[in-house]
Each structure stands twice: as C-alpha cells, then as structure tokens.
Amino acid sequence: MTPHFYPLPPRKTLHLRHLEALNNRCTTLSTTLEEKLGRELAGYLGEASLPYYLEISSISTHYDLYGLRLNLNGNKFQMDGLYLFEGFFLITEVKNFKNKILLNEANQLIQLQEEGSEEVFDNPLTQVELQKEQLIQLLDKHGYPTIPIETLVVFTHKKVHLTFNHPDLITSQQLPARLKRITQKYPTKLLQRNELYHLGRKLISLHEERGSAFINPNDKIFPKIKRGVFCNRCKPMIMRRIYGSWECPKCKKRNSLAHLAALEDFYYLFGHTITNRQARWFLCMDSVYTPSRLLQSLGMKRSGITKNARYDLSSLFKR
Known part of the structure; x- marks a missing residue:
C-alpha cells in the first residue's frame, strides 16, 4: 500500500x-x-x-x-x-x-x-x-x-x-x-x-477552527440544561458522590471518574475554563471543597488562587 x-x-x-x-x-x-x-x-x-x-x-x-x-x-x-x-x-x-x-x-x-x-x-x-x-x-x-x-x-x-x-x-x-x-x-x-x-x-x-457560541444564563435554553453526573447505564439518572467515588442510586454502579463526562459537556456548553463554584453547581455537589480537590487532581493549568481560581479544561478535552 x-x-x-x-x-x-x-x-x-x-x-x-x-x-x-x-x-x-x-x-x-x-x-x-x-x-x-x-x-x-x-x-x-x-x-x-x-x-x-x-x-x-x-x-x-x-x-x-x-x-x-x-x-x-x-x-x-x-x-x-x-x-x-x-x-x-x-x-x-x-x-x-x-x-x-x-x-x-x-x-x-x-x-x-x-x-x-x-x-x-x-x-x-x-x-x-x-x-x-x-x-x-x-x-x-x-x-x-x-x-x-x-x-x-x-x-x-x-x-x-x-x-x-x-x-x-x-x-x-x-x-x-x-x-x-x-x-x-x-x-x-x-x-x-x-x-x-x-x-x-x-x-x-x-487553519482557523470554527468557534461555537457558549451558553450564558440569559439564553432561553439555559433553564433546560440538566446538571449533574450521569450514570452511563441509567442516563439521565444523576449519580451521587460517595466516599471518593460516584454511585448511581438506581443500579448502584460506582465510577470514580464519572465526573469527566460531565466536565466535557461543560467544556462544550459553557466555556473552556471552570471555577470551583461552577463545578459545584454543574456537578450538583454539596461540598464547597470537594469540587476544588477534583479539579486539582486532574492536573489542569490554573489561574488565580483560592475561590477565584479558574481551571483550563482544554488540556483534557481539546482535540
């Protein structure tokens, strides 16, 4: 050939x-x-x-x-x-x-x-x-x-x-x-x-990649966006954060990395960076500290400090 x-x-x-x-x-x-x-x-x-x-x-x-x-x-x-x-x-x-x-x-x-x-x-x-x-x-x-x-x-x-x-x-x-x-x-x-x-x-x-308009809270479609970490078996069932992992309340399947798929959706819907507050909101997490630890564990570039830190998702999802 x-x-x-x-x-x-x-x-x-x-x-x-x-x-x-x-x-x-x-x-x-x-x-x-x-x-x-x-x-x-x-x-x-x-x-x-x-x-x-x-x-x-x-x-x-x-x-x-x-x-x-x-x-x-x-x-x-x-x-x-x-x-x-x-x-x-x-x-x-x-x-x-x-x-x-x-x-x-x-x-x-x-x-x-x-x-x-x-x-x-x-x-x-x-x-x-x-x-x-x-x-x-x-x-x-x-x-x-x-x-x-x-x-x-x-x-x-x-x-x-x-x-x-x-x-x-x-x-x-x-x-x-x-x-x-x-x-x-x-x-x-x-x-x-x-x-x-x-x-x-x-x-x-x-080459200039065609961009895509990100969603903001004023868009009509914003309230229709379903948040949370989906179970890939029981979607759109929302998984719960339990003991360092995610568990589906229906099938009981656990997955410690299930948040990656949710973060990828965030990346393409809302923008290429995410804050601790945004992660807590989109992943439906109660803890103030766990989202920050999750984001830090992914080894992304970070700008800013403490609650104002912004993480660059591009290293995970840019293709």
Missing part, C-alpha cells in the same frame, strides 16, 4: 460537539437545533468514511487535510477534504445524502424524500469550484507555485441513488477508480514528499 498521511484527520467540529452536548443535556431540542445537529453529524460521518476509500487506492504519496478552514483576505472558506498529491491537489465536497438524487436543467440538485417530498440544493460543484479559486489565491499569496487542482463532489451515504452520470459527482465507492484516472492525468511529480509535508504543515498553521 502506498504512503498516505493524515496531518488533519476527520474529526468533529467544536460546533458539532456543542450540539451533541446540548442534546445530551436537554430533555428536548428545538426543531432548528435538531436539524443543525443532524446536518453537522451527517457531514462528519461522510468525511470520516472517506479515508477507507483512499487507503484501498493504489495512489502515490499524498497528505490529507480534512475540514481545513482558511482565511483569504478576511473571508473564511472551508474544504471538506484537501488531498496533496505529488502531481496535483484534490478538493472534495462531501454530501451524506440518501435516497434518489436528480440534477435538473437549472443545474440544481433535487433530493427526493421517502415520503415523496423534494428538497432543492445548489449544485455543490459550484461551491467546490469557488473553494478551488480561493485556494489558488491563497497559495499564490504565500509564494507557492501553481499546482493543478481537481475537484470532486462525493456522495457518501450507502443508500444514495444518483440518477445522472457526471464524472465529478460520484459516490464514495467510485472514488478509487476516479482517483486513478485523475492520477494518470498528472504523471509528472511537481512536488517531492518533503515539500508536500512542509506545505501541509503550513496549511495547518493557517
């Missing part, structure tokens, strides 16, 4: 993890939030499925960057996948659509739903071609030579049915064969392996 590397592997965005934490902590989500969660999760699952199809391809060395988000003159653009080959680059736009997909005369995608309704989308090729032009400008701005850039839209859902034949609108199963044809189109090596590596590292240094 030929060498391939993932300097920026498929991963869940901060926004997706925020939505997942909301879903974990709220009894019900609004329709809008449920739809956002569904779209974000589908996008991640689609991206996460692509490395397999690259691994089974007999292709030359390449460096793979997933979810790369770059800034060009103040305008942010994000590519689902950017693959750096020795003779060309490839940008992929991932669509995790299912059911029948049509391409109409107006160059729009039509998704036919199971109940018979239709949903109309702009042609994703237009979007990925714009990303191509932006990447060309960014590489030129940083002094890199002109490299041919190909674009593909990849439909990753196993139950998708494309009703058209387009070389650049393909299913993930078609990706290995399509990549082989593109590779044959560019037989000349324009960059050496070490040059690909340095370019990949440069692009990663320019």
Whole structure:
C-alpha cells in the first residue's frame, strides 16, 4: 500500500460537539437545533468514511487535510477534504445524502424524500469550484507555485441513488477508480514528499477552527440544561458522590471518574475554563471543597488562587 498521511484527520467540529452536548443535556431540542445537529453529524460521518476509500487506492504519496478552514483576505472558506498529491491537489465536497438524487436543467440538485417530498440544493460543484479559486489565491499569496487542482463532489451515504452520470459527482465507492484516472492525468511529480509535508504543515498553521457560541444564563435554553453526573447505564439518572467515588442510586454502579463526562459537556456548553463554584453547581455537589480537590487532581493549568481560581479544561478535552 502506498504512503498516505493524515496531518488533519476527520474529526468533529467544536460546533458539532456543542450540539451533541446540548442534546445530551436537554430533555428536548428545538426543531432548528435538531436539524443543525443532524446536518453537522451527517457531514462528519461522510468525511470520516472517506479515508477507507483512499487507503484501498493504489495512489502515490499524498497528505490529507480534512475540514481545513482558511482565511483569504478576511473571508473564511472551508474544504471538506484537501488531498496533496505529488502531481496535483484534490478538493472534495462531501454530501451524506440518501435516497434518489436528480440534477435538473437549472443545474440544481433535487433530493427526493421517502415520503415523496423534494428538497432543492445548489449544485455543490459550484461551491467546490469557488473553494478551488480561493485556494489558488491563497497559495499564490504565500509564494507557492501553481499546482493543478481537481475537484470532486462525493456522495457518501450507502443508500444514495444518483440518477445522472457526471464524472465529478460520484459516490464514495467510485472514488478509487476516479482517483486513478485523475492520477494518470498528472504523471509528472511537481512536488517531492518533503515539500508536500512542509506545505501541509503550513496549511495547518493557517487553519482557523470554527468557534461555537457558549451558553450564558440569559439564553432561553439555559433553564433546560440538566446538571449533574450521569450514570452511563441509567442516563439521565444523576449519580451521587460517595466516599471518593460516584454511585448511581438506581443500579448502584460506582465510577470514580464519572465526573469527566460531565466536565466535557461543560467544556462544550459553557466555556473552556471552570471555577470551583461552577463545578459545584454543574456537578450538583454539596461540598464547597470537594469540587476544588477534583479539579486539582486532574492536573489542569490554573489561574488565580483560592475561590477565584479558574481551571483550563482544554488540556483534557481539546482535540
């Protein structure tokens, strides 16, 4: 198998993890939030499925960057996948659509739903071609030579049915064969392996992760947030702190580290730092001192002293 590397592997965005934490902590989500969660999760699952199809391809060395988000003159653009080959680059736009997909005369995608309704989308090729032009400008701005850039839209859902034949609108199963044809189109090596590596590292240094708005007490959703340390068997049953551990009042299971999952939810919902007072509130603890001891035991960076100390959760949960 030929060498391939993932300097920026498929991963869940901060926004997706925020939505997942909301879903974990709220009894019900609004329709809008449920739809956002569904779209974000589908996008991640689609991206996460692509490395397999690259691994089974007999292709030359390449460096793979997933979810790369770059800034060009103040305008942010994000590519689902950017693959750096020795003779060309490839940008992929991932669509995790299912059911029948049509391409109409107006160059729009039509998704036919199971109940018979239709949903109309702009042609994703237009979007990925714009990303191509932006990447060309960014590489030129940083002094890199002109490299041919190909674009593909990849439909990753196993139950998708494309009703058209387009070389650049393909299913993930078609990706290995399509990549082989593109590779044959560019037989000349324009960059050496070490040059690909340095370019990949440069692009990663320019990557700007999309942030997520944290919840504050004035938000409408704030009162709906369920606090406490959940039992992973009886969720949303709240565990009790007993003799240095956590015990579920229902199944009696004990777990000394059950608070980590709760702190992770806090990290994505409320912010990357936490105080003793916030930990006591969110973990539903009566003791004034135990939350502080718990936080100190995790070896996090701390700023401030005594009751004003603030602990940085990033060392535990930043991905």
